[in-house]
Amino acid sequence: MPERSSAQIGKDAELHALEYLQQQGLRLLAQNWLCKRGELDLVMLDGDTVVFVEVRYRKHAQWGGALASIDGRKRQKLILAAQFFLLKEHRWADHPCRFDVVAIESTPRGTADLNWLQDAFDS
Numbered sequence: 001m002p003e004r005s006s007a008q009i010g011k012d013a014e015l016h017a018l019e020y021l022q023q024q025g026l027r028l029l030a031q032n033w034l035c036k037r038g039e040l041d042l043v044m045l046d047g048d049t050v051v052f053v054e055v056r057y058r059k060h061a062q063w064g065g066a067l068a069s070i071d072g073r074k075r076q077k078l079i080l081a082a083q084f085f086l087l088k089e090h091r092w093a094d095h096p097c098r099f100d101v102v103a104i105e106s107t108p109r110g111t112a113d114l115n116w117l118q119d120a121f122d123s
Helices: 008-021 060-068 070-089
Strands: 029-036 038-046 049-058 097-106 112-121
Touching: 008 038, 008 049, 008 097, 029 070, 038 070, 038 097, 049 070, 060 112, 070 097
Parallel strands: 049 097
Antiparallel strands: 029 038, 038 049, 097 112
C-alpha cells in the first residue's frame, strides 16, 4: 500500500478538524480560502463569532508538536489573511472574530489525538 502524500495527510487532517468542529456546533463559511497574503484552512461561524481556524498535523510530537509549529511569523500571516477575508466578505466584517488552532497528532497506537485550542492568539 503506497504511503499518502503530505498534501493528502493535510487534507485528511483538515477534514477531521472540520467534522469535529461541526459536531461542536460551528458552521463552515469557507475552506482553504486563498489570498495574496496566505491561506485560511477553515473559516467557521460559532454563534455570531467568525472563527479563523488553523489546522496543524504532526506525525510526532518532537520539537513541541503541532501547536508549537505556529510561530510569530505564521500568526502574522494568518492575521493578514483574516483581514483580507473580512475586506472581501463584507457581511462578516462587523462580527466578533477569534483565531483557533486544531492540533492533530498521531499516537503510538496509530490513532490521532485532536486538541482544539479556542482563542489561541490575539490579533
